[in-house]
Amino acid sequence: MEKEMRPRFLLLFIVGLAVLSYGMYYVSFSYFKSEEIRKASGRLSLYKSSLLSEIERFVYFPFVLSQDPYVISALSGEGVDRLNERLAKFADQSGVEAIYLMDTTGLTVSSSNYASKTSYIGQNYAFRPYFKDALAGNHGEFYGIGATTKLPGLFISEPVRDVQGQVIGVIALKLNFGQLENLWIDSDEQVLLGNKDSVILLSSNPNWRYRAMFAISKERRQEIQEERQFANEPLNELNWRIWNENQVMVEGNHFLLVTEEMDSRNWTLYFFASQDPVQEKTWMTLISAFVILTIVFAVIQFRRTVRIGEALRESQADSAAMREANRRLAVEIEERKVAEKRLKTTQNELARASRLAALGQLAVSVTHELGQPLAAMRNYLTAAEMSPNPPAMGFMQKMTGLALRMENITKQLKFFAKPGSETFEAVDMRDVLKGAEELLQADFVSNAINYKRIVPNTAVVVHANRLRLEQVLTNLMRNALNAMEAGEERLLTVQLSMENAQACVEVFDTGAGLGKATLEELQEPFVSTRASGEGLGLGLAISSEIVKEHGGRMAARNRQIKGAAFRIELPLWAED
Template structure:
């Protein structure tokens, strides 16, 4: 069975290849026929353009004004006359030369590129005219640098002599512009194989055949192409199948040499349309074959379809069961995450509750002994005077008091009542209370209160605790820094107030806000703090339905951002 399919496929491909070749040859012949008609039209247009003004030098050579100017009369009248002729006939220039090739009058005398005073004895058209023939020549203007086609005729004098030469210059660039506008590829080459005009500007002044040294010397002597390098055109022609490759492009190619001066016209037509039509024909054949095979296979596919439908129903049921299972797995995973988070919160709440009871008990039990020790030390200092031991004991007692104050601060919840107050007032009160700590650390606290009121409804005392703890932590962080600065900013939005405390300390390091919120988590040295301030502050902010976040400042240090709801609609 498989061998039969391979044989059938081979036969179809052989037929398709033959059909493609035959159809391409047919459509290519049609394209070449169309291109030949276009080439004939372009050749006729070129011949008409060249011969349209061929008679004008002869007529001008018989003009009495021309003869008078060559006889020594002032040339101003002839200058004006030639300018009018040139403008009305659409000629680039008309000029008259004496027998030495010196231009004595020109239609462009009034322009900056006037031919007047120029000697063109080296030009072939002048030499042919002096020999009694109609001089014809294509070249780049030696004065203007603009290419054109030149005609020249001798001006007869008395007794069969020659008094000078009258010449005209015809601009063929309009013909080239028409080629370019048509979108077709065409070029005109002279008898030496130099491209004179081309629809592609890059082809102009290239050579379609190698130049001999004699040809190059002749062109240099006549200055026919100025300073052009006359490099070879990158092309190859296959006359057998009438194709040419120019650069990287492939064309159908036709040419004609039946032009004046031995010129040749070359036409390049793309073969894309012929190839496309050939491929469409081949594709139509293959589509017909495919359709026929499809019809034959249709009955077989119908039998297979019944079995596939049954299999698809089973597969759909399995996919549905898998989808439900995936949803259940995701719901269970989310429930487990919620449970873990709730357990963590309950554990923290339990630790904080136990810590509050412990803090209250320790504060109560240690308060009186510490006060008694301080009184004893004060009495000793009054009777005995200051001693190193007494100073050391004073420091230890102060450290113990600092620890009990933190415990007392943690166990104290404050009043549950709410009141309306300005956050700026709370921050200024906290800074006033922390002024001794600021001075002892020689720190700079930059607080620029906002111009508007930052009011909210909350427990004022507990919010003051938050501000005090956060700023005290910032002061502790900059204690060992070179730049000891704490920056405080505050503001409000429609439904919340906020303040930020940034310091120039050591930053958070590898710790997160969750790590620092744990009781007794601290980066201070032993005895400098218990690590309860941030735990207390986080609890107060949470009780007020606010948020607290912390991150490292890109310029160094840490930033604590506290946001609280304004609650202005609640009764204080």
Template sequence: MRRTHLLLVAAFVTCTIGLFYGSYTYFKGQELDRAAARLTLYRSTAENELRHFAHLPFLLSLDSVVQGTLAGADPQILSVRLARFAQSAGLDAIYLMDRTGLTIAASNAQLPSSFVGQNYSFRPYFQDAMNGELAEFYGIGATTGIPGYFYAMPVGFTADGPSGVIAIKVNLSALQDSWQASGERIMLTDANGIVLLASEPEWRYKSLDVLTQQQRVLMASFRQFGQEPLDPLEWSANHFDQTADIGGQHFLYLSTKDLPNSWELHFFLPDDEAVTRAALTTGAMVLAAVLAIIALQIRRGRLMGEALRKSEDEEVLLRRANERLAIEIDERRSAEHALQKTQADLERAGRLAALGQLASSVTHELGQPIAAMRNQIVASEMTAGPSVLGEKMQGLVARMENITKQLKFFSRKGRDKFEAIDIEQIVTDALELLVPSITRADASIEVQNLKIPVLVHANRLRLEQVITNIVRNALDAVDGADVRQINIVTTTDKDRLYLDVTDTGHGLGDYTLDDLREPFATTRESGQGMGLGLTISAGIVSDHGGTITAWDNRAGGATFRIDLPCAPKDAVK
């Protein structure tokens, strides 16, 4: 089923893409047809602009005043006459050069940028005209710096050739301004691919292809483009697909070379409209298909709805039954969990109660014999002097007294006096008791205290016993380790106090804190302890309204945390 859905989706996407590209190709053809009509109009306009004054140089070459000036008449008269002609015809300039290329009369003779006295023999139009031809040339004015289109015609043929050359300069800026005003993108290039006119100013005087050194030298000798660098235009054209990219923008593209001087006119049209129309067409078709599918689905849904409604009642009943069953299962699980917890608590309470009775009997029955034994050993040492056997007996008696002291905890709950005590003082007292053990273990203990006293409502001796037990366990843990370091850190959070004892020992291993809190559970070797330390400590901390937690450290070792409530303000007072 899932594969069928994927195939249907893939087929739908493929059809949508195919429809879009088919529509785009169609509308692109329409846009290209419109572009071709616009290109024809622009080509006709450009050709008319270029040919509008083509006949004028020939007429001026026949003018008697022009010929008389070359024969020696006053050139000032001709300059005035040419100024009048230029103004009425709308030309940039009309000027007469002798056979050396020196300008002897010009329509702009009265202007600071006068051509009079300038030699233009380097211009191709002068050289071609001296060969008896009607010359044409586009270039940037060598005197004014203003580009224009030049026509030149020989004047006064003699046996040695023409006596001079009459030239006109046509300003094509009006043509370029009309392109810019139209909002369309057009450019006119010469035979070398140099952009002469363009609707986009940044395209002007760029080359469509990389110019050879020979081309650059030749154009420089004519001074055709002045100081323009003629850098390549950032463009590429696909004549087969009739598209082009200029400056990162994509266009539909047409061009024509049906212009004088092998010039080429380029027309660029954005394909946004074709894309938009293709997208709208595709969207409409997709929408129609989707609506048809929706209609079919609605009809199918109605048919299925009738069948589904028949099973809704049964489904509701089944759902309600499942909900009731889920509630019963949750209630039973909760009850079982509570029962297990209660049983565990009862078992632990029973063990502790039995331990309390045993502890009371043992401490009572063994207290006097142990004291008598110690007295007998002391009397023997006073009479016969110290001996190896006496020292061993002293050790055994001390161990039995330590056992009875631990057992007394279970037979005297609830008879301790509580007071507000500084936890740091309790830590200090506990560490003083453990100095021999710390020295024997060759361990380093670092205590990080708070800057201010932190008080807890506790029994000093019992809380000191807890800290002593936990630190002693840490000393046992680091025994034999490469690094024997124990850190004791005190922190607070609102009305809670945390005392962390961290060691670099072997960690908790496979044991949990609950395992270690069981009476007589120990990780020490036989004879090294009864396994009551954590049991006693947990009971003392619980009596103080706190808890003991423990965890393994990532770097090794374990941390035991004592969590106690801070002393209330009235207790501090």
């Protein structure tokens, strides 16, 4: 009995060891990850402080300049040359890239780089948001690529007022963060700054600059283009994916992510810390634990071996029992081999039964689909027999069309063997509805159906297989006819429309409705609300699959007045 328990004990030991190893790995990884995230947060705080200090040094400078009498005089055309030299001196001493003065139209009248080939004088920046904010009497800030110098920077602006407090111009300065970004690059760390549109403004990796962290809407891209914020940069999305709250993959490399919000400017700092140190420390901890456990296990096994040796030497008489145990073990092995063979045989039989079941369901589906054109043909033949005149040429053409339709349906067996093999093309849903109406015309007459169709004057084109969609509409309309057999009011309405780039087909009847059944229940194969022998319950199941193949969806509901309503939505066809 004890030896029979050994395999179970070994299995439990292996499972327990695996669980323990995973637990140790998870705990160690979580601990070292939190340590790395804490360090990364500290580093990111330093980056944030250095960036804020660089901005705060100059954020009030434009306000001070807006009070300068030389600035106010230059807006009236006096002392412009003297202001140019004054602004150039201020820019040189403070280290800003440029300081410039604009009138209320956005035209630059004075600039610190007046002597440069890329002077701002004569340039109009009325399209810039920072000019619009300042002209409205507010403090303005805007990061973008210079329209004149083609160099990026932060633009800070303030309104210039006259003695009555009226805004008569705008004073602005431009900060260049090139030196700060070079320090980021030299740090050999992955840090970047994104704006409210998730566009990367500064990055320690130059290849990431002006990439979008997240998708930008088409409307917002148009606004950015009008503001000329990033010149002709395409603003492609950065190839990155978020695994969880703190782990991301950027261009195939794993990182720990730490972010810091700069709420006053709607900026976000991202810091990508390498995950390699976490993995190295985790594996070192795991290996050390395994070494210790191995030593402990070896000591225990050695002592156990000694005890077993002593027991064996003391119990030589038990050798016969041991041989018997070996014999039973051999028998058990043989029994397990036989059981494995039986299991394999059973699995093969189950697979064969599954294939046969699928083949049977396929045969039932084909029979169901052929039932509709056959029923239509039977109605036409009955009408022809009751007519005192021989069948007209149109009658024979209808019979030929129905025969061709049955042939096409049998050809669709290839769909079950190779899904998606049908030819899809541009199909007008009005033609699809017309085909379904032709199939059911005799049913409308024989059942005294009041039929109403509502279709638009323009084509409703979808990318589809016309025959498959005709099957769907025929199924839904025939179901509606069956639902109204016992009713006095027999009104069938089919409405075709276009909504939100979707082709919508709605079928309304005045029958008994769906009752308590849901569309999901009715779509199950062999589920039907009709009496036994009157239907196989495959129509909605097949129709639902066809709609899904065309990228659409089907819905059903009970009407408030009476009857049921079925709705099909299919994406409109787009040439691109």
